[in-house]
Amino acid sequence: MSESGPEPGCNSRTFYLGTEVSAVSEERRLDVLRAIVEDYVRTREPVGSRILTERHQLGVSPATVRNDMAALEEAGLIAQPHTSAGRIPTDKGYRLFVDQLAEVRPLTLPQKRAIETFLSEAVDLDDVVARAGRLIAQLTGQVAVVQYPSLRRSGLRHLELVPTAEGRLLVVVITDTGRVEQRFLDVPVDLDDGTLGELRARLNAATAGRRLADIGDAFAGVAEAMPPEHRPLATAVAEVVTAALSEESEERIVLTGQANLARSSMRFEQGLRPVLEALEEQVVLLGLLTDMTDDAGVAVSIGHENRLAGLAETSVVTSGYGSSDGDTVAILSSIGPTRMDYPGTIAAVRAVARYLSRVLPS
Amino acid sequence: MSESGPEPGCNSRTFYLGTEVSAVSEERRLDVLRAIVEDYVRTREPVGSRILTERHQLGVSPATVRNDMAALEEAGLIAQPHTSAGRIPTDKGYRLFVDQLAEVRPLTLPQKRAIETFLSEAVDLDDVVARAGRLIAQLTGQVAVVQYPSLRRSGLRHLELVPTAEGRLLVVVITDTGRVEQRFLDVPVDLDDGTLGELRARLNAATAGRRLADIGDAFAGVAEAMPPEHRPLATAVAEVVTAALSEESEERIVLTGQANLARSSMRFEQGLRPVLEALEEQVVLLGLLTDMTDDAGVAVSIGHENRLAGLAETSVVTSGYGSSDGDTVAILSSIGPTRMDYPGTIAAVRAVARYLSRVLPS
DNA sequence: GATTGGCACTCGGTTGGTGAGAGTGCTGGA
């Protein structure tokens, strides 16, 4: 469910393949696995022993490769779709590849520059999120999921109280990540501008810069400091704000690049349906992404490791992003077939998350 | 491109089918067309003359139906996928069906009630839009497109100026349809709360309730009324607001139910790809929807009538929605295969648009 | 012990042919 695999430090040779073999053979078997993954990702065809020796410098004959493949299959790292077909990696094989064998492939400088300029041209938060999605979708050729900065993890920039004609109060919350939320509040008492101004000033003084998650205490203090006749108002405001912010419906995500799923390069056994359906379950999807993301760096979840059955044929690459101080306020990710270009996808997700963090406090 | 067909009033019998035949034959041929459309929509199979006589009370033999079919084919209303297959309606055939033959089928009372309660439970605009999309997607089993209330067509509820720490001004625009937009403004001069308060008050007094589209004049008056040293500020605010509101990027749409496209009931000749790609071109898509929507009621665009090539195998059913006084502030629509249940889809779109208009000013 | 060439075996995909069935257009008669 997370990117953590066996510790890179330990001597894990016989760990993976079970059978006792010499270190050098073990090494080559992993080379074979890497070659299989890379070839299969590129060609989308099960790869046989001969092709493998032709296309990669393994330095051994097909027969030897066949023996190695038998061992890899024994270990559950590769499989045959059917007899007399080549091998394809299993989820477990991809996992090992991602954890141990994949070489990071940083983006090119022009790519990085393109990300930077494209993101910095955004005019507001909606635009930032939309652009981030398009970047991921285009760089990876897959589906991008971008979460709006979570309200609970954001800081408060400003709290505004707007009286409307009908004796209702509009409460507007503006976060330091640029989100704006609003709720109506029925106020029983008449409001004069003075009281409202005072309340506004006090609320903002008490809450400025605080996390929205732990803003409750701040509100309590404000209510007490108000003259008794206005305490109910202060409490009501506090209530509506905390209620609005704690609502799960306020966690929003944006999907981009679904058209990429229909490209010929993506053929799913079960068809597109389960994938599209999983993507529409936004609440569940967000839960999955949240669970698999740890604070540090990029996380990968492969095939059946995903809780959602609809994503059993896909892999998910996520990263948190946030303000430049490293706090994660939201998640962004790329979803594609398990047979994806992991190094490229990881690099793209990481890069966009990084620039996004930089651009974010607009 | 719009729903307007031949005037219902005119005697259009020979108009459609070209050949001179008796009125009663003409009548029956249209019955045959209706039967073909209904059967094909239901079974997804080309329908032959025998099946047709068996399943519908046409009162004539298959041979006669064949003659009628030949006439309908001659008129371009139906076609054969290949020799020795049944007939399927052409875009033109669907058009005639929608304009002349389809019977409105209102929703059931429980359905209406479900729409009403589901929409009224929404907590804010985002929620309203999302729920409307889910309703359409679920009722029609197709893709729903819901546009956020267009800023240009909304009225202004409130304009807020928030000074931020870094000497920048945050301008927040709140519309009477519930949308909130915000922009940052670099202000050269120092701001004291008094000036800001005065400007805010004047702006709101001058603009309250006005359409955002024609708010420019109102701003001009405010700038003149301000003391000379603050006129630049007023002008700058006016500029940033008008700029923000006129941006095309602020027209937002939400797609729901894309998973429905992958259902077995939707098989497109060209596959899903062109459809999904067309749906991702949100700007173009919105333009298409806007063009085809007239103010009165539901509009239908069928197959190749759609400007977007990717939607050549789909039909689009749209309706405007807006405040209860009938003004259209945005569009909502359902997109599915040309072989869709037109009466049902039209009824669903109309109903949701209607209730949405009622619920909208949250 | 590791590697390799050779060889028999398996099995999926393709090709080509055939027959059934569905649907049509046409024609002549009511």
Next chain:
DNA sequence: TCCAGCACTCTCACCAACCGAGTGCCAATC
């Protein structure tokens, strides 16, 4: 104007044969 009958066409499903790719195993070699 309608309709029954008939010959014709075309698709689809089925089947059989074939081909090629790839494997596993074994004996020989380094």
